[in-house]
Amino acid sequence: MEKIKEVIVVEGKTDTAVIKKLFDADTIETNGLAIDDKTLDLIEQANLKRGVIVLTDPDYPGMRIRNIIIERVPNIKQAFVDKKDAIGEKKLGIAEAREEAIIEALKNVVTFTKDVETITWPEFISLDIIGDKKRRMKVYDLFHLGYGNAKTLFKRLNMAQITKQDILEKLGE
Template sequence: MRIKEIIVVEGRDDTAKIKSAVDADTIETNGSAIGEEVIKRIRLAQQTRGVIIFTDPDFPGEKIRKTVAEAVPGCKHAFLPKHLAIPKNNRGIGVEHASVESIRESLSSVHEEMEDPVLEITTEELIEDGLIGSAVSRKRRERLGDRLNIGYTNGKQLQKRLQMFQITKSEYKQAMKAVMQEEQNE
């Protein structure tokens, strides 16, 4: 599988894992303190081939994703569910711990940001579905993010991410139905 876009990752281990799964080029941020030189390379990559941001499913990874997306508009996003990024010894979390199949799956479900998103899913719906303000909200948001391949986000950011990645009301409802069925089967 050849990826045309350049994939932005956090470090060398992520690059090695990506290259073991797909034929792709990467740019490494080397942590969340992204320098201007790295941003310049990402901007050039976006202009010439396009960019996919593929960071770890943790706080530093989300910070890097946000920093790059703000500095370089129009990037695509690939998300790895948290449970697929944890090694067997439970030490650390990251893209480098994921299976080749999980990497390929994440890269085949890339989302593109929309510049002027249309509000389809209201805050009231998120509250009604228990994604904001309930005891099970965090777990439901994790499951929803996995189902929609948009990653985990907190309650305040969920609506923005649904809009940003053009998740339709029907996609949302279908994913929520699956999340609720999962809960019932536990």
């Protein structure tokens, strides 16, 4: 079983169970949106000592939790499971995700950096991503940036320091 050095932040107990089934890893549970200062302190400390990977559900609450953590601990590692790979019978989430999707997400961790513009808004517009959801989703997938709208993609591309040239190369253009 592969060991993961970093502590993985998940939303709840069922997510922890799935991670521990797949990896030799430690987790911190946020208890969903009930994430509090005590949990954020723990995440901050773990990040200083071992590093942290945030792996939340690919839905609005998961994004909200991710943003709360980033606000407190910038430049943290992140892993994303695609929405289509995380749909269960009655729920959407990490606990319902395909095992291969979780393994893939943790192999393709990204670190976002704020205040660095590697792609400008005019360059982004020139890529014809805004009106083309299929193309936008392809870019999200190619760079393992999760899911979101065009504005979120623009922000994440800059935070992951991805250039227009990187995008064109990955798209084979």
